[in-house]
Every structure is written in structure tokens, then in C-alpha cells.
Amino acid sequence: MTKHHLPATPDTVHWGYFSKTLEPVLTLKSGERAVIETITHHANDDYERMIAGDPAAEEIFHWSKDRKTLRRRGAGPTDGALTYGSGEGLGVHLLTGPIAIEGAEPGDIIEVRILDAWPRPSANPAYQGRFFGSNPAANWGFQYKDLIEEPKPREVVTIYELDMGEASVKALYSYLWTPQTDPDGIVHPTIDYPGVRVDHDTIVKKEGILSGIKVPARLHFGTMGLAPAEADFVSTIPPNYTGGNMDDWRIARGARMYYPVAVPGGLFSCGDAHASQGDSELSGTAIEISLTGEFEFILHKKADLGGTILEGLNHPLLENEDVWSVYGFSVTNYLAELGPDHQHEILKRSSLDNAMRDAFRKLRRFLMTTQKLSEDEAISLMSVAADFAVTQVVDANWGVTGSIRKSLFAGR
Amino acid sequence: MTKHHLPATPDTVHWGYFSKTLEPVLTLKSGERAVIETITHHANDDYERMIAGDPAAEEIFHWSKDRKTLRRRGAGPTDGALTYGSGEGLGVHLLTGPIAIEGAEPGDIIEVRILDAWPRPSANPAYQGRFFGSNPAANWGFQYKDLIEEPKPREVVTIYELDMGEASVKALYSYLWTPQTDPDGIVHPTIDYPGVRVDHDTIVKKEGILSGIKVPARLHFGTMGLAPAEADFVSTIPPNYTGGNMDDWRIARGARMYYPVAVPGGLFSCGDAHASQGDSELSGTAIEISLTGEFEFILHKKADLGGTILEGLNHPLLENEDVWSVYGFSVTNYLAELGPDHQHEILKRSSLDNAMRDAFRKLRRFLMTTQKLSEDEAISLMSVAADFAVTQVVDANWGVTGSIRKSLFAGR
Numbered sequence: 040m041t042k043h044h045l046p047a048t049p050d051t052v053h054w055g056y057f058s059k060t061l062e063p064v065l066t067l068k069s070g071e072r073a074v075i076e077t078i079t080h081h082a083n084d085d086y087e088r089m090i091a092g093d094p095a096a097e098e099i100f101h102w103s104k105d106r107k108t109l110r111r112r113g114a115g116p117t118d119g120a121l122t123y124g125s126g127e128g129l130g131v132h133l134l135t136g137p138i139a140i141e142g143a144e145p146g147d148i149i150e151v152r153i154l155d156a157w158p159r160p161s162a163n164p165a166y167q168g169r170f171f172g173s174n175p176a177a178n179w180g181f182q183y184k185d186l187i188e189e190p191k192p193r194e195v196v197t198i199y200e201l202d203m204g205e206a207s208v209k210a211l212y213s214y215l216w217t218p219q220t221d222p223d224g225i226v227h228p229t230i231d232y233p234g235v236r237v238d239h240d241t242i243v244k245k246e247g248i249l250s251g252i253k254v255p256a257r258l259h260f261g262t263m264g265l266a267p268a269e270a271d272f273v274s275t276i277p278p279n280y281t282g283g284n285m286d287d288w289r290i291a292r293g294a295r296m297y298y299p300v301a302v303p304g305g306l307f308s309c310g311d312a313h314a315s316q317g318d319s320e321l322s323g324t325a326i327e328i329s330l331t332g333e334f335e336f337i338l339h340k341k342a343d344l345g346g347t348i349l350e351g352l353n354h355p356l357l358e359n360e361d362v363w364s365v366y367g368f369s370v371t372n373y374l375a376e377l378g379p380d381h382q383h384e385i386l387k388r389s390s391l392d393n394a395m396r397d398a399f400r401k402l403r404r405f406l407m408t409t410q411k412l413s414e415d416e417a418i419s420l421m422s423v424a425a426d427f428a429v430t431q432v433v434d435a436n437w438g439v440t441g442s443i444r445k446s447l448f449a450g451r
Numbered sequence: 452m453t454k455h456h457l458p459a460t461p462d463t464v465h466w467g468y469f470s471k472t473l474e475p476v477l478t479l480k481s482g483e484r485a486v487i488e489t490i491t492h493h494a495n496d497d498y499e500r501m502i503a504g505d506p507a508a509e510e511i512f513h514w515s516k517d518r519k520t521l522r523r524r525g526a527g528p529t530d531g532a533l534t535y536g537s538g539e540g541l542g543v544h545l546l547t548g549p550i551a552i553e554g555a556e557p558g559d560i561i562e563v564r565i566l567d568a569w570p571r572p573s574a575n576p577a578y579q580g581r582f583f584g585s586n587p588a589a590n591w592g593f594q595y596k597d598l599i600e601e602p603k604p605r606e607v608v609t610i611y612e613l614d615m616g617e618a619s620v621k622a623l624y625s626y627l628w629t630p631q632t633d634p635d636g637i638v639h640p641t642i643d644y645p646g647v648r649v650d651h652d653t654i655v656k657k658e659g660i661l662s663g664i665k666v667p668a669r670l671h672f673g674t675m676g677l678a679p680a681e682a683d684f685v686s687t688i689p690p691n692y693t694g695g696n697m698d699d700w701r702i703a704r705g706a707r708m709y710y711p712v713a714v715p716g717g718l719f720s721c722g723d724a725h726a727s728q729g730d731s732e733l734s735g736t737a738i739e740i741s742l743t744g745e746f747e748f749i750l751h752k753k754a755d756l757g758g759t760i761l762e763g764l765n766h767p768l769l770e771n772e773d774v775w776s777v778y779g780f781s782v783t784n785y786l787a788e789l790g791p792d793h794q795h796e797i798l799k800r801s802s803l804d805n806a807m808r809d810a811f812r813k814l815r816r817f818l819m820t821t822q823k824l825s826e827d828e829a830i831s832l833m834s835v836a837a838d839f840a841v842t843q844v845v846d847a848n849w850g851v852t853g854s855i856r857k858s859l860f861a862g863r
Binding site for chain 1: 592
């Protein structure tokens with residue numbers, strides 16, 4: 040089998056948006072595998088540990104007065120008087136891709152098997168071979184307007200180190216975000232634009248934090264998905280029917296994700312990798328880290344879906360050894376439902392109650408269609424055996440994950 | 452050690468309410484154990500399987516034109532023109548208790564260790580020794596106004612059998628709820644009053660449902676808690692600061708629950724047992740079954756809480772081998788916050804968003820107070836390592852459970 044390798048380079052990444060207008064950087068046949076490098080958009084929270092000495096990361100993040108390698112960061116405006124910068128940070132995730140799957144057409148399903156994931160080592164001689172990530176408690180976090188200690192509000196960045204031997208993560212230090220001036224002269228009083236390099240001369244590091252506490256690693260990709268059909272440039276922040284920023288830590292090694300194809304080729308991109316995250320991603324981010332993944336892509340043609348677990352699927356579905364999971368959103372397909380200003384409108388629609396409603400409906404449909412249950416059977420089974428978790432409360436289109444164990448059906 | 456036995460009898464149960472006015476049926480010293488029988492309030496969904504031949508159940512549920520053993524069922528009115536019946540079904544759970552803990556005073560914490568739980572066998576010779584439970588998809592369920600198949604709306608009762616050898620549960624049959632006339636002549640077009648015997652001549656049983664599907668057992672007590680201070684009679688439906696109808700399937704063997712004492716003696720009651728339930732209790736109920744539990748009660752005096760995980764605790768806390776869990780509610784203490792009509796007002800305040808907010812605040816406080824973290828440390832740790840689940844969306848005061856693994860702190 041051909042195993043492709045897709046490095047992260049300025050030519051293979053796009054920043055802050057999904058787009059059906061992008062040319063694929065790789066085209067695969069169904070059944071092929073690819074090793075894909077991803078680089079975290081939070082690497083500049085600690086340039087020395089996460090960028091320095093790594094030529095690809097250095098080039099991707101390069102931004103001087105004269106040259107900004109990746110100018111557009113987000114789905115917003117790129118011209119005129121910019122408030123935050125090109126793309127306006129309407130979308131923040133640095134994604135690798137897109138990858139086209141040969142023959143994929145709207146109505147098909149692309150299955151993405153996550154075969155493995157491993158961290159990208161620091162290339163700075165001072166930290167050679169070690170793995171670092173960043174966890175900002177950001178202005179879009181659930182806590183931001185609900186803080187009790189001074190100063191209020193505030194953003195705090197915590198830098199963690201991942202120990203792959205122990206498969207655990209430990210905090211190294213934290214700092215309060217201070218206004219950062221980018222090379223174009225724009226001041227960023229808060230974390231309002233991705234990839235701004237934090238000048239460590241302007242911050243005060245707090246060491247010895249979370250002393251003695253180790254967090255088990257949960258390596259996963261926060262953002263994986265296909266290009267939507269509804270708009271040319273779509274912010275990476277709200278997850279939607281073609282996947283995207285789902286931020287479920289179960290989207291990890293051993294999982295298979297199924298995504299509905301909305302545009303020819305599907306156009307898969309991934310990034311926003313995490314060393315660990317809890318259900319809710321409370322502070323607005325996980326431990327943001329650069330991971331490389333090995334994936335296998337399988338195309339399921341529309342005509343072949345009947346009688347499989349993919350029948351009628353029009354939203355992302357996870358399958359792993361234990362469960363099938365559906366993802367409920369505040370708005371099922373915000374691009375289609377919220378009118379021309381959908382990308383701003385969704386910011387006002389965050390609702391766990393609606394996400395729970397959507398997860399209920401999606402899981403009911405899944406059970407009725409693919410397990411041939413009546414509505415009454417599906418509802419009883421969900422009440423006694425399905426579990427609903429708070430996926431995230433920070434990505435505008437807030438999410439609830441509904442899971443049903445596959446073992447329930449072993450006797451059928 | 453003295454092990455007490457508290458059978459379920461008309462004299463040891465109360466129906467639909469917590470009350471500080473109840474005399475304790477048992478008084479224990481801190482450290483004592485008790486085996487407590489509970490009987491499900493849904494037993495009359497299938498009288499033959501869950502009541503017939505069981506003298507205690509028969510007497511508790513006895514309701515003829517001449518005599519209703521337990522007249523009051525709920526915290527509502529008991530006199531005048533009653534719509535549903537005495538107590539008005541404002542609260543539905545049949546609880547065993549209350550048990551007083553000697554010396555417990557407001558400000559103290561009562562720890563309840565669940566040592567074991569086992570089902571109450573059918574005493575009907577036709578079903579001797581077998582275990583049955585009922586799962587109504589009820590009018591207070593999350594699905595009720597959101598059904599797709601006809602007739603709409605509808606309530607459907609599914610009867611399950613528990614196999615203790617396999618530790619799994621299987622559906623036996625279901626039926627559509629039909630109007631039931633109680634012995635006082637009140638017609639119940641929906642499930643609006645607890646303990647109404649379903650006349651099986653009025654229903655049509657659907658067999659062969661959920662064929663081949665087995666649900667792993669999760670034996671637990673849906674309702675456990677202490678008497679609140681704010682009102683004399685408090686509906687069992689909304690969980691609150693002294694516990695109650697939390698409906699978390701993790702409140703099971705091996706768990707320790709900690710409850711703040713609001714009235715002298717604490718007055719612990721339990722019931723609403725379940726053979727299994729998923730996070731959300733979607734249809735309004737779990738597999739409602741009669742369980743007997745063995746419990747140990749430990750009194751923690753207010754003066755001794757400093758420096759322990761109970762310091763500053765003013766809400767229920769779960770501890771098991773793996774995690775500490777807090778319970779976020781739509782309204783933190785609805786009895787204190789919603790004015791004199793609190794028991795009706797809470798019905799309009801159901802909100803997962805608010806429950807998530809409450810869970811966040813409670814877990815933050817727990818981490819700051821008991822693990823001596825700064826607010827920034829607590830928030831970062833919650834984002835990368837705490838998990839939030841949808842406890843229930845059916846008990847008026849909807850809930851989100853926030854859990855943090857104890858192992859994170861093993862190195863401290």
C-alpha cells in the first residue's frame with residue numbers, strides 16, 4: 040500500500056479557514072494512507088520551545104515587517120482597513136491540507152481512520168527532543184466573564200510539557216497575556232489574532248504551578264473535517280456538518296471518523312492537535328501541541344450506504360472500539376440556517392440546550408435508520424444506555440456528544 | 452459493628468417529598484451501617500411482576516376505594532379539590548427513611564458510603580426470583596414534544612428484566628399509556644400521579660422489542676439525600692443542595708456521597724433505584740427497579756472539615772475510586788433563590804447552560820479550596836483534565852456533572 044507523507048510547509052497549510060476554493064495539496068485513492076504533520080497555531084506562545092530550530096515551523100510562522108509567510112489567517116476580510124489582520128482571525132486553526140479523495144462527490148461519506156498520532160519534538164538545541172504545548176485561558180473561554188480573582192478579566196497562558204514515556208503532561212509555567220504588538224504595528228490587547236509571537240520580555244513567568252500534578256495524555260486532533268459547500272471561506276472555529284473544530288478528545292488513535300462530502304474531492308484538512316483536553320474545553324483551548332498523525336482514508340459512495348451504519352448520515356459520526364458517537368451542535372448546520380451573516384450570527388447562538396436537542400435527534404435517527412429500531416425503542420434505549428457529554432462550550436457552535444456502546448448490539 | 456436493617460414498609464417510606472417534619476424511622480451513630488430496602492414508585496406499571504406476592508409492596512401500594520395506605524404522594528396540597536390526588540404528584544419518588552445521624556447539625560457533612568446494592572426479587576410465583584424494572588418515556592421526558600412517529604404526543608412504558616448473572620438488562624415488552632382511572636375516580640390521561648396501577652386490560656403489549664439488545668446493568672439509586680431546611684414539604688423531583696434526585700448512575704456501589712446537613716439529624720432518605728440509566732435520563736426515567744442497598748454513614752462535624760476535601764462544601768459531592776464529581780444545577784439552590792413559589796418556578800428554569808455554569812463554579816471552588824490551587828491553575832486544569840457530562844435533562848433542575856480524576860494529584 041502507498042503511504043504518502045504530507046509535511047507541514049507554507050504550501051501545505053491554510054490558516055483559520057476551510058475552503059472549497061483551495062487546490063488539494065495531495066490527492067489519494069480510497070484505501071490509501073498518509074502521514075500528516077500538523078503544527079499548532081499556539082506555537083508562538085513560546086517561540087523558543089515550539090518553533091525555534093524547526094525550519095518548517097519557523098517559515099510558517101515567519102512574520103516580519105517585510106514578509107508574512109501566511110498572510111490570511113481566518114475567513115474574514117483580507118483587504119482594506121483591518122482591525123486584527125488579514126482574515127481578521129475569524130478562524131484561528133492552522134490546518135494541513137486539503138487532501139482530496141479521488142471520486143468523492145457530494146452525498147458520499149469519507150471515512151478517516153486515525154491509525155496513530157505522535158508529537159513533534161522541539162528542534163531548539165536547548166530543548167531538543169522534548170514536547171511542549173500551550174493552554175491559554177482565553178477571552179472566548181467559558182470562564183472569561185466569570186472570574187473571581189484579580190485582575191479581571193484576564194487571559195493566562197500555561198505552557199505544558201508532554202512526557203511520552205509516562206504518557207502524561209505537566210505544567211511548566213504560566214503568564215498573564217500582555218498587549219502584544221505584531222510586526223505590522225497592530226496591538227493585540229487580547230488573544231484576538233492567531234500566530235502573534237509573544238515577546239517574552241513583556242511577560243512575567245510564574246513557575247512552580249500545578250505542582251505535583253500530572254495529566255494523562257489524550258493525544259488527539261481538535262479539528263478534522265471536510266470543506267463545506269455553503270461559502271468560499273469558512274471560519275475554523277464553529278464545528279458543523281462536515282466536521283471541523285469538534286474538540287472531542289475521543290477523536291484519537293483507533294477512532295474512525297465519518298464525514299459527509301459536500302464538495303468534489305471532499306477536501307480534508309486537520310490540525311489543532313491537543314496533548315490533552317477535558318470534555319468542555321473550558322478555558323477556550325486544550326493543551327495545544329504539534330502532532331503528526333497517520334491516517335487511512337476510505338471513500339463510501341452514496342449508492343453503497345444503504346444497510347450500513349452510514350445510511351442517511353448527514354453529520355459527523357465517530358466510531359471506535361467501544362462506541363458510536365454523534366455530535367449535537369447549537370445549530371445543526373449554521374451555514375445553511377443562519378442567513379448570509381452566518382459566521383457572525385453563530386456567535387450569538389451558543390446553547391448547550393440546543394446542542395443536547397440536536398444530539399438527541401441525531402442519535403435517534405442513527406438508531407432508527409441503522410439499527411432498525413422503532414422510535415419508541417430508540418428512545419427507551421437512549422434513556423437507559425446512551426451517554427451525553429459536554430463536548431465543548433467555547434467554539435461558538437457549542438456541542439454535546441451522544442454515545443451508544445456497540446456491545447449492546449452484539450447479540451443481534 | 453452494628454448493622455441495622457430498614458425494611459420498606461408503610462411506616463418507613465414517604466412518597467414524593469423530603470421533609471424536615473418527618474420523624475426519623477431509624478437513628479444511627481456515625482460509622483454505623485444499615486441495609487435499606489427501597490421499592491420503585493413505578494412498580495404498578497406491571498403489578499404482577501413487581502408487586503404481587505410481595506406483602507410489603509402490596510401494602511405500600513394498596514389503594515382501594517376504601518383505603519389508600521399512603522395517601523400523600525408529593526409536596527403539594529392534600530386537601531380541597533385535588534386535580535391529581537393528595538400531594539398532587541408534585542414529587543413522585545417513593546423513598547425509604549428518613550434516617551437521622553446522631554449529632555448532625557446544619558453546617559456538618561454526612562458521608563454516605565454505598566457498600567452494595569442488589570435487586571428485590573419478584574415474589575409472584577409466576578416470576579419467582581426474577582428481577583423487573585420499568586422505563587416510561589414520560590411527558591416530562593426530553594423527547595415528549597419532539598416525537599416523529601404517531602400518535603403524538605404519547606407515553607410508552609417499556610418493561611425490562613435484569614439478569615444478575617450476566618449483569619445485563621433486556622426489554623420484555625412495551626405498551627402505550629392509556630388513560631387510567633384510579634380508585635378515587637380520577638382519570639389519569641398521562642403519567643401525572645405516582646403509584647396508579649396500570650390496568651393491563653386497557654393496554655396492548657408489544658413483544659419482541661429491542662430484540663437481541665442487552666444493556667449492561669448500572670445498579671444505582673437515582674434519589675439519595677437529606678431534608679432541606681427551606682420548606683416543610685419539598686418535591687422529590689428537582690435535585691438541590693442537599694442532594695435528592697440527582698440521577699447520576701455513578702452513585703453506585705463503591706461511591707461515597709457527601710451531603711451538607713441542613714436540619715438537625717440530616718434526615719437521609721433514598722429510593723428511585725435504577726437497573727441502568729444513561730447520562731441524561733432522556734425519556735424521563737431510567738429502568739426503575741426496586742433495590743436494597745447497604746450503606747455506611749459517617750458524620751463529619753463542621754469544625755473538622757478544614758484541610759479536607761469537605762472544606763467549604765455546600766453542595767453534594769461524589770467520590771469513588773477514580774474521581775471527585777460535583778453536580779451543577781440550573782439553579783444552585785432553587786428553594787432559596789426562587790421565592791415562595793420556588794417549587795413551581797423551578798419548572799421554568801431548566802437550563803443545561805446554567806447547569807454547566809454552576810458545575811464550573813463548583814469544581815473551581817473545590818480545586819481552589821481543597822487542592823490549594825490558584826484560580827488560574829484551577830481553570831487550566833479543568834480545561835485540560837476535567838470532564839463534564841449531562842447528568843439529566845428531565846428533573847426540572849437540569850444537571851451537569853463535573854468530574855476530576857483523583858490520580859492527577861497522586862504525586863502531591
